[in-house]
Amino acid sequence: MLDKSVAEEISERKKEPEWMLKLRLNALRRFNEMKMPEWPVPNLAEIRFDEINYYTPQSVKSSSWEKVPEYMRAIYEKMGIPAAERELLVGGSIAQYQSESIYEKIMKDWERKGVIFMSLDRALSEHPKLVRKYFSNAVKIDDNKFSALHYAVWSGGSFLYVPKGVKVGVPMQIYFYMKSKNEGQFEHTLIIADEGSSVHYIEGCSAPLYDKSSLHSAVVEVFAHNNSHVRYTTIQNWSRNVYNMNTKRALVHDNALVEWVGASLGSKVSMLYPCSVLLGRGAKSSSFSITLAPKGTVKEGGAKMIHLASNTKSIILSKSISLEGGHSVYRGLVKIGKGATNSSCNVKCDSVLIGDDAKTDTYPYSDIQESDHVQFSHEAKTGRISEHVLSYMRSRGIRESDAITMYINGFIKPVLEQIPLEYAIELNRFIQIELEDVDNVEN
């Protein structure tokens, strides 16, 4: 049952300040008032909000993998999280299990330089002023129905603060795992890059498959102050019973750069449109994404770029692959507001269909209010792997399934190149598995 007591219980267990409880209750009220999104995504009505377990706390909290129980550690070992630490490929890691983190660690070097990286619950008690200053400032409580739900029941996630001028040379990683059926995961991420700093944040997500659906509704807020650089990479490999509805937004100040890199592989229904609000002069943002829609899934992906200052630039590159019986959708918004002179936005969305019953749709929205030296382009390409291409490849001895894989690898390469090698290899492996599945079905 979703009512006040859920929010109150979470708040009490976490010993939250009064303002947070108020915010939760306010958000719950807004959630109950708001309508479901009207987008043509089917089956949202199937979500049984009353059956979801909103909060599954964890008793394990550690900064040493040795103290994490074996069955939990195995999951993260499989994802290469501890290995990346051992090889010093990352500056810090958080592992979230259900509603809370079970492992948090930041490397000493970065801690000494004033970088803060911890779960948001912990930050709320250890850095209350910073959290209060930024929390819910980029994504408003009632931005959409799922963000309202998120604010009512959020738990876990991360808090990353990079002080002025600090350039974090290695990524900060976080890994989310959902465990049981009917589970809800509502982590909240706050990233603050102070002036002239830079950081790369990578998140990975997964869940085992159950017969009942689970709901993942995260909120990510990025604050990129003047001349800072934030890269946010997300690799979402949920199982096919997860509804994945996230709201991600960055506020980008003078000459700052925010890059969104995303791969959306699993889940039943996904709605992912990272948004950058280019508030400061010379602010820049890009969104590179790969969306894979296997059989029985609807994957909405895209990005929103809102230009509110002069000399701002943005790029959206979306690559979607629909397999037999899958449906991918590009949905994007570009707004160039009055006063955003000398600004440009280039959108490119490519989709490829494999199998007769694969579907793709493109819904580009644009709202261009400024005309002074403003440049906006939208390019969309949809294609099948043509029989000519396949025949040609096969005529050189390459098997059909290998030919398709090779083609898809080439298709997503421009996005894959944006992802650190270790993650790109992993990502490639996931895609391979999906493609092999198709092949097995066909044979």
Place this chain on the structure above:
Amino acid sequence: MLKINNLNVYIGKRHLVKDASMQINSGELHVLMGKNGSGKSTFANAIMGLPGYDVKGSILLDGEDITGMGIDARARRGLFLSFQNPVEIDEIKNSLFVRQAMKACGIAQELSEFKLSFINNLAKAGLDESFYSRSVNSGFSGGEKKKNELAQMLMLNPKYAILDEIDSGLDINSVKNAASIITSQVKKGMGVLLITHNPLISEFLNPDMVHIFSNGSIAKQGGKELIALIKGEGYDL
């Protein structure tokens, strides 16, 4: 031996190749000539197993019946087709494509060795190093595509190669070069069926046999003298 027995090829109700038979031994060069639209390419495509055709008759490769096999299975057994119009594949690099093909055919090379030999074979075919890392045929001129087909043939070293109008789109020097590549491969034991409608390339070659296609049938078979005849009198023999 590549043995084609009474091949009949149809697209729907259209009967495009009628009872064509041919035997190509290892180390032999056969030239197939005929007017545009006489069914030469259909014949070649059907031997390779390209989709869209109904095929009757049989194709034997070194004694194995490959008539019902998929395209890739035929290729792995040593059959090669140089396409009349090779497709452009923006998504795949030429080098990766050829390397994967060699892997599939069981003749994979170490990367460094592969790189040297592909660049070397591209050069033999008349293409510079840049074609190593460009996308497959993407933005190539007609002639460059044909040269790339030749370079692929050199890399894959098939037992039997069907070269469909390998000479079209090539200037005279390149035609000569293509002819010399073909001659040297045949000497090394490759069986080649060269399809052309222009007698020019034949002047630089020494075919073991010439077949003239007319209306989907083999109208005449003979030696090199047939080419001289066509040059003099055209295809209406």
